Amino acid sequence: MLTAKHKVGLIFFPAFDWCITPDHPEREERLLYTRDQILEEGLLxxxxxxxxxxxxAEDKDILRAHVCVPSVAARVTESHRIAVGGTMLAADLVLDKKVDRAFAxxxxxGHHAMRIVHGxxxxxxxxxxxxxxxxxxHRLSPKTRIAIxxxxxxxxxxxxxxxxxxxxILHISIHQDGRTLYPGxxxxxxRGGPAAYGxxxxxxxxxxTGDExxxxxxxxxxxxxxxxxxxxxxINAAGQDNHFTDPLTHMxxxxxxxxxxxxxxxxxIVxxxxxxxxxxxxxxxxxxxLLALAGLDYSHVKEPVPQPTQPPQVMGQIERITETVMRAWATRDQVDRSRLFGEGEYFQRHRAIYYDTDNLLEEQRELIRLCPDCSGWRLIYSKASGYYSSLTSRGQIAAVVIPWLACPKCRAEAEDKYELIAKEGRCRQVFLQDVARDAFTNWRK
Amino acid sequence: MDIIGIDVGGTNTDAAFIRHGRVVGMAKVPTNHEDLIESTKQAMNEIMAYYATSGQVQLHLSTTLSTNAIIEGTGSPAAALGMPGPGVNLAALDLGFPFFPLGGYIDHRGREVAELNEGEVLAAAKEAKRAGAEALAIAGKFSHRNPVHEQRAGALVAASGLGFSNVTLGHRLSGRANFPRRVVTAYLNSRVASLQTHFCRIIENLLEMEKYRAIREVLILKADGGTMSLEESCQLPVETILSGPAASILGAQALSKHTQENAVIVDIGGTTTDIAVIVAGEPLYQRRGADIAGYRTLVPALFTRSIGLGGDSEVHVQVEEGEVRFRLGPRRAGTPAAMGGSRPTPTDAAVALEMARIGDRGRARECIKELAEPLGLSWRQAAQGIIEAFTGQLVEEVRAIYQRLAGIPLYTVSEILAPPDFHPRVMVGLGGPAQVFIPLAAKLMGLPWEILPFSEGANAIGAAAARPTAAITLHADTELEVLTIPEIGYHGRIDRALLFDRQRARQEALRQAASYAQRLGLPDHEDVYIVEEESFNVVRGFHTVGRIHSIRAQLRPRVRRIEVTEDIADGKA
Structure with missing residues (x-):
């Protein structure tokens, strides 16, 4: 019998009765063969x-990270709530020291879902x-330093x-170059916003790109x-589509x-x-x-199909990218932020976000207060419509975000702004996201 | 028809004689560990006294033969050949027996990725033989999806003239996944096969004798609480392990008034208490298979948890902040003082408080008093403390079992939203101390209770109550056009695979289960049903190109209801 060097909690939830559509990559049997392999290897x-x-998971769990338009219930299926709950459980198991590591x-x-959720x-x-x-x-402290x-x-x-x-938060994403793959x-x-640049x-x-x-x-x-x-x-967000057999990528x-x-x-946590x-x-x-997490020998794991070799020119490119990344990291504090984010009281950005799965286009205007005392409260105006016709829009919404460790001034301004936008009545729905007080309210026309 | 149930247990061999669903006689002889056959014969002799003079008798036998051989490391020296393919490094697994890894590899869908190396098979078999193996197990990864490598290797070994007394192929033992367990199960099966065959020959010879002439059929108990024929038990002897605990659960089921609902069965003995779980009238199984003597197997077995708590348990005293707390077990103190022992036990506490009427109450009280006085307690306070500790510990264990069950992994949204309900509706108690502790424990858990009339011998009644079980696992892959039923060694093509839909798969599984049961000579072989099923698309690109159906069908497990007449029940037999 094998004994793990690190105690691992496995939250396996294949959602065998849930799919986007039956032929969609995100379908019922996505983890069927994974289950078969794990069982057959005797890993349990x-x-x-x-x-x-x-x-x-409950609405409140989801609302700490998202503004769901018009509501959590309208956007989220039970399957999503279970995936969220399973991921939260992974954290709980580690925080409660029931296991050394956890694998959800x-x-x-979930990693393409942004703060505002229209679909x-x-x-x-x-x-x-x-x-x-x-x-x-929420459980430990807003000062917990977390790397994803x-x-x-x-x-x-x-x-x-x-x-x-x-x-x-430190967020590192390794991915196939956006010029060759969704989402681009x-x-x-x-490199991040004004309060977390770099x-x-x-x-x-x-x-x-291969193993090397x-x-x-x-x-x-x-x-x-x-x-x-x-x-x-x-935390490792472990997508597995860098695999050489993946049908959607080229790694x-x-x-x-x-x-x-x-x-x-x-x-x-994985x-x-x-x-x-x-x-x-x-x-x-x-x-x-799973073997690596448990500290067990994975040297005998091998696919039935031989692995293609990494093309020779790739390594040079990777070395150059790595160099750029490391230079940017080393000099992140020397960058003149006023040149990037302006010297006014607010930094503003406009974005168009495409929802490929639901074929929606969201237009967003975001303001972040450039606050010397905290990361700054935020205001997001957002409007989503069917990609082919803005006539399908349900109208503009606004979201006021009070960050963790907000200074009193930002908090007061944000709260006033929420009241004001609601009173003006120009947005069809106004949200207030206040993680520190665990309060998530919204006003509807 | 009359039925005799015999359970050859660790200490005693119990026998019960059942006529028309009623217990008409019981017998008990001490088990002779050197000669289990002798114990069986003695029990048969005693219980045959209840035979009426005419009519046929069916003998249901639960033995510890294989269990003991596995625990004691006896049986035929055996080795295993395996086709592990890539994955977990088996060298680190430390199986505890000779294991020869071979080339050849089947993937999760049952496709051959690498061919079996026939030369390697023969060389390994020869090497195993040279190293002293008399029996051989052959098991491949994913052989339950495609048994051809195991079958080919088996045929090669059979034709080699190496003369193994038994060659067990892994896929015949279970349709379930788990390669390490498959290797272990096949190995154990090959190790105990000769013993079981020898045992069956002796039983057959016994039946030739005049005094046993009425016994027309012998059925052997399995760990899943079902029975199999003598002949089948020689093929799959490993399934007879742990049939004793299963027999006790069956006994409780057969005797209980609560036949349909969720129940917790608590069998309180002198040294241990065994807890089993009934869900909607059916006993719960071990999730992955039976565990025995450190071996993890694929043998289907009833779920039981044994704890070191009983009427003869040691009494420990803890004093925390001036408060006296009692903790019982896990070891046995010995015979209760009331029955002539020297150390206080939970039984003594019950006797002292007149909750039980056995043995010498004066001695029990005296013994408790000796324990109580240095603690500044009266004998009554101490006795009550011990009773409360027993009840508390028992309830704690029962709750822990249900807490674990409430957390078993579920893989669909619908199950997570409406998880299976295991929660007990009644506590069914048996064993000597049950009368004292079951009402208290049940009250603590807010459950009604029932105490079965037998403190001993329920295992023999359970053996008699057992009915045959048989199951098959059908795996149909319509893209590959292959249908596999490992338990019968079937691996063949599906004709017109496009038309092989879920309905067809179900029909086929039921038909195969029924014909399997019929070939085993089982009664009611038409009464088969589907216990588990899965059906998934196979998609290539963005098109569905096939479906995978996985269906487990089995003979409906049943337990005979057995009635008890007052005069047979405890203390009056």
């Missing part, structure tokens, strides 16, 4: 690997990791959006950055490569994200990750 008999049942091997995924994008509706992060800070390392092949644009101005973002120059770290990799390239980036960029920033908790990473990455990173090679990739990658 390993001393120190314990399986847990997820709980069903569940679906549906689903990139197969995601609500952001499992982000909700967990807020749960952890997203190793999905797609840029974690949702997680980036939620934490891009959050000084308590994730350039090295996207703490959004994007590492875009060229198509064809991925592990190079881990060793030369991710690990040094983590060592430098000294997080209290490390060459193997199951053993993923296991090695996990071993090197030593995350406290959460499954994407990965749609449900037969040829996921079963092996998940076994590899």
């Amino acid at each position: 008999d390993v001393e120190g690997i314990e399986e847990y049942r997820p709980f069903v 091997l569940l679906r549906p995924p 689903s994008r990139g197969f995601c509706t609500v952001n499992n990791e982000a909700i967990m992060v807020e749960h952890i800070r 390392v997203d190793t999905d092949a797609h840029h974690a644009d949702g997680t980036q959006d939620i934490f891009y101005n959050d000084p308590g 973002t994730g350039d090295v120059q996207e 703490q959004t770290v994007n590492i875009p990799l060229p198509p064809g 390239g991925l592990l190079y980036v881990m060793e030369k960029a991710v690990m040094p950055i983590l060592a430098d920033w000294e997080p209290d908790i490390i 060459n990473v193997s199951a053993r490569g993923y296991a090695r990455l996990t071993d090197m990173l030593g995350p406290d 959460v499954l994200e994407g990965g749609y090679s449900i037969e040829g990739g996921l079963p092996y990658v998940n076994v590899g990750i």
